[in-house]
Amino acid sequence: MSPISTSGTIVFALVVTTLSAALLAVAATILKPAQDENVLKEKQQNILSLVGLNDPNDFKKFDQLVQGLVIDQDGQLVQGVDAISLDLPMEKKLSTKNPQYKVRYPMYVYRDPSGRTTYLLQAAGTGLWGPIWGYLALDEDGNTLRSAIFDHKGETPGLGAEINTDAFEQQFINKKLLNQQGDFVSVKVEKGKHDASMPHAVDAISGGTITSNGVSKMLEQDLACYLKYIRQQSTQSPQS
Amino acid sequence: MSDVLVQSPAEKKPLIGKKERKLITDPLSDNNPVTIQVLGICSALAVTTQMKPTMVMALSVTAVIALSNLVISLMRNAIPSRIRIIVQLTVVSVLVILVDQILKAYMYDISKQLSVFVGLIITNCIVMGRLEAYAMGNKPFPSLLDGLGNGFGYGAVILTVAFVRELLGSGKVFGFKVVPDVLYQAGYVNNGLMMIPAGALFVVACYIWVQRSLAKHLEEKE
Numbered sequence: 001m002s003p004i005s006t007s008g009t010i011v012f013a014l015v016v017t018t019l020s021a022a023l024l025a026v027a028a029t030i031l032k033p034a035q036d037e038n039v040l041k042e043k044q045q046n047i048l049s050l051v052g053l054n055d056p057n058d059f060k061k062f063d064q065l066v067q068g069l070v071i072d073q074d075g076q077l078v079q080g081v082d083a084i085s086l087d088l089p090m091e092k093k094l095s096t097k098n099p100q101y102k103v104r105y106p107m108y109v110y111r112d113p114s115g116r117t118t119y120l121l122q123a124a125g126t127g128l129w130g131p132i133w134g135y136l137a138l139d140e141d142g143n144t145l146r147s148a149i150f151d152h153k154g155e156t157p158g159l160g161a162e163i164n165t166d167a168f169e170q171q172f173i174n175k176k177l178l179n180q181q182g183d184f185v186s187v188k189v190e191k192g193k194h195d196a197s198m199p200h201a202v203d204a205i206s207g208g209t210i211t212s213n214g215v216s217k218m219l220e221q222d223l224a225c226y227l228k229y230i231r232q233q234s235t236q237s238p239q240s
Numbered sequence: 241m242s243d244v245l246v247q248s249p250a251e252k253k254p255l256i257g258k259k260e261r262k263l264i265t266d267p268l269s270d271n272n273p274v275t276i277q278v279l280g281i282c283s284a285l286a287v288t289t290q291m292k293p294t295m296v297m298a299l300s301v302t303a304v305i306a307l308s309n310l311v312i313s314l315m316r317n318a319i320p321s322r323i324r325i326i327v328q329l330t331v332v333s334v335l336v337i338l339v340d341q342i343l344k345a346y347m348y349d350i351s352k353q354l355s356v357f358v359g360l361i362i363t364n365c366i367v368m369g370r371l372e373a374y375a376m377g378n379k380p381f382p383s384l385l386d387g388l389g390n391g392f393g394y395g396a397v398i399l400t401v402a403f404v405r406e407l408l409g410s411g412k413v414f415g416f417k418v419v420p421d422v423l424y425q426a427g428y429v430n431n432g433l434m435m436i437p438a439g440a441l442f443v444v445a446c447y448i449w450v451q452r453s454l455a456k457h458l459e460e461k462e
């Protein structure tokens with residue numbers, strides 16, 4: 001191989017990097033719509049599976065099955081924002097940068113065939129290594145949890161990552177958010193054995209304490225905001 | 241398919257001769273990148289709990305090795321030797337990012353399961369190893385074959401490992417339950433060791449053991 005001059009080397013490097021960058025930019029632009037659709041679909045699947053709708057045909061009828069709305073952290077309805085495209089983790093990031101910023105929360109109202117309403121809520125927080133998030137179904141009484149789904153970006157397998165197992169998620173079924181006096185106490189993820197007699201706590205994950213605490217914290221923070229709105233609704237229109 | 245077979249016997253001979261065939265078959269057994277050269281072990285441990293994501297990983301790695309071998313071989317006389325490693329790395333990274341983006345767009349579930357390991361193909365020693373050892377000094381077509389061969393060799397090993405791990409660890413093959421419920425009721429339990437990376441080490445070790453006892457000529461002479 002003949003030795004190549006320094007300028008030749010630089011030109012070669014520039015050509016290779018420019019071509020690579022151009023190729024990747026084109027690929028990213030072409031593939032973006034399909035990728036965004038996957039993320040959206042996953043979100044819709046999670047939300048519908050909270051109320052037991054797991055049929056792919058249901059996912060296509062998402063907008064007819066549930067009514068999406070957006071509230072802010074004070075429980076006020078926000079108009080003109082699409083619930084499904086609202087990025088809750090991003091909202092929270094904005095509020096940590098600017099304490100004045102009001103976090104907006106997406107929620108979905110589902111009415112089952114018998115006419116009973118379920119509120120489908122979203123929560124987001126941090127675990128040990130990165131973001132964790134959850135989807136929760138709250139009964140129309142604004143108190144009883146019907147189901148919960150959690151997921152995480154990169155918690156430790158076997159430890160914190162256990163939050164997205166059925167065993168952990170099913171503990172939340174029929175837990176209560178309010179105490180006897182009707183005050184918000186949330187559901188805590190705690191050490192020790194918990195059964196139906198303890199309506200406000202579920203078993204933590206051994207070895208996953210920081211992730212467990214993260215779940216407790218995000219539930220307490222986010223459910224409080226949703227409850228502000230849901231309570232207003234039930235006082236305003238008790239007949240529905 | 242059939243007209244390809246009819247028209248090409250005259251050209252086919254020189255295209256895939258004995259030497260070319262060896263490029264494909266050697267890495268499958270006697271010169272396997274994983275079990276003989278012991279390269280690319282990290283991903284062989286990480287992604288092999290289930291066969292389906294493993295299959296996608298094997299195809300992704302094969303595509304990256306074959307195409308980067310081809311591209312580097314096409315450029316081999318133009319690459320300034322002082323920056324050849326960084327040029328190789330650039331080509332590999334571009335291909336890996338493309339694979340990752342395509343998986344995210346069309347195989348979202350599997351891309352979530354493989355998570356960071358697709359991106360880590362960049363650091364898979366087999367890829368850079370083949371570029372330095374083969375593509376820099378050979379013509380494009382043999383380089384492409386060499387890349388395919390090594391990708392298949394890698395794929396064969398990780399699929400075998402994944403088969404053993406999924407069967408013993410979850411009682412399934414390709415996601416289908418094969419261990420009957422009766423067996424579980426009789427007290428059979430899945431092997432938890434197979435679900436963690438350490439389990440893969442045992443499987444890879446056994447693979448190497450079996451391969452070396454079958455092919456005695458691989459043993460180093462004392």
